[in-house]
Amino acid sequence: MSRKPRAYRLDDPDVAETRPGEEPERLARVRVEIQPEEIVEAADGIAVPMGRKRRFPWGGILLSSLSALVALALGLAAESLVRGLFEAAPWLGWVGLAALVLAFVALGALVARELASLWREKKIEALRERANAALAARDEEAAKGVVAEVVALYAARPETARGRGRIEEVADEILAAEDRLAIAERALLADLDARAARVVAEAAKQVSLVTALSPRAAIDVGFVIFSAARVLRRVSAVYGARPGALGFFRLMRAALTHLTVTGGVAVGDGLLQQALGLGLAARVSARLGEGVLNGIMTARFGLAAIAVCRPLPFVALERPKIGDVAGELISRKVVDEAKD
Numbered sequence: 001m002s003r004k005p006r007a008y009r010l011d012d013p014d015v016a017e018t019r020p021g022e023e024p025e026r027l028a029r030v031r032v033e034i035q036p037e038e039i040v041e042a043a044d045g046i047a048v049p050m051g052r053k054r055r056f057p058w059g060g061i062l063l064s065s066l067s068a069l070v071a072l073a074l075g076l077a078a079e080s081l082v083r084g085l086f087e088a089a090p091w092l093g094w095v096g097l098a099a100l101v102l103a104f105v106a107l108g109a110l111v112a113r114e115l116a117s118l119w120r121e122k123k124i125e126a127l128r129e130r131a132n133a134a135l136a137a138r139d140e141e142a143a144k145g146v147v148a149e150v151v152a153l154y155a156a157r158p159e160t161a162r163g164r165g166r167i168e169e170v171a172d173e174i175l176a177a178e179d180r181l182a183i184a185e186r187a188l189l190a191d192l193d194a195r196a197a198r199v200v201a202e203a204a205k206q207v208s209l210v211t212a213l214s215p216r217a218a219i220d221v222g223f224v225i226f227s228a229a230r231v232l233r234r235v236s237a238v239y240g241a242r243p244g245a246l247g248f249f250r251l252m253r254a255a256l257t258h259l260t261v262t263g264g265v266a267v268g269d270g271l272l273q274q275a276l277g278l279g280l281a282a283r284v285s286a287r288l289g290e291g292v293l294n295g296i297m298t299a300r301f302g303l304a305a306i307a308v309c310r311p312l313p314f315v316a317l318e319r320p321k322i323g324d325v326a327g328e329l330i331s332r333k334v335v336d337e338a339k340d
Contacts, residue, residue: 117247143177163187182316200302204295212291299326
């Protein structure tokens with residue numbers, strides 16, 4: 001006979017807290033293993049892999065060959081169409097030829113935009129990797145070059161004018177690599193970090209509300225995927241990536257890879273433990289609980305998006321945590337308002 005599910009508080013006498021590799025101090029009906037924050041925080045400092053290919057790209061060759069065949073077939077079809085139009089009436093042929101030329105121009109513009117977006121993404125990735133290398137080697141000259149490129153990356157943004165001026169003031173001074181990168185981070189990225197955090201927080205609240213009220217699981221899944229894609233695009237735009245279609249999928253893969261490296265859906269600052277401590281499962285309906293967890297998942301993905309879109313690692317500024325962008329989702333005030 002199956003037993004009905006029950007909710008427990010962490011301070012319940014029937015609940016025993018343990019650390020990984022430790023045995024509980026007393027016998028209890030429920031055992032809760034608390035994961036240390038260092039697991040996620042330590043992983044967050046590593047370079048974000050972008051999914052480089054390690055084997056011979058047979059799949060890429062297949063796709064390239066098929067794309068070439070499709071392009072040739074479309075070219076032959078277009079040529080036959082234009083020739084038929086000229087045979088039917090000369091003016092129809094000229095109209096068809098003009099339309100074909102415009103189509104090629106538009107295709108060239110789209111390809112150029114995709115290549116430019118990929119170039120920007122790779123440049124941001126390279127800057128982050130070089131900054132990590134400069135910090136590890138304490139190379140002041142390398143750090144100076146990275147800062148100069150970051151300044152050039154945001155040279156067209158009026159809101160960074162004051163920060164660029166601050167960096168120019170110390171450009172000729174002798175500074176340690178960490179200090180130079182810290183100055184650049186505070187001057188150029190502090191406001192961008194705040195904007196990106198607001199984007200993630202808004203998306204987490206929207207996902208929490210919509211999935212708590214939606215009547216269908218399919219709507220939940222669709223909205224979560226849509227919100228994740230929108231968060232990735234908006235965060236990348238904040239940091240200057242502006243990805244196209246190919247660049248977007250590349251960033252999505254990098255963000256998912258980062259989630260895997262940093263522990264996936266794990267909550268590093270004890271937020272889930274806080275939710276359990278408040279007795280969330282016992283206080284609110286199952287739908288509202290699902291909404292809160294979906295919001296936390298969206299916030300976690302948003303933090304991964306910040307990690308893969310930011311041109312510099314976190315040196316002097318504090319890395320945003322789940323509590324910074326989704327803390328109010330499980331606060332007592334939100335829970336009480338939801339019950340009302």
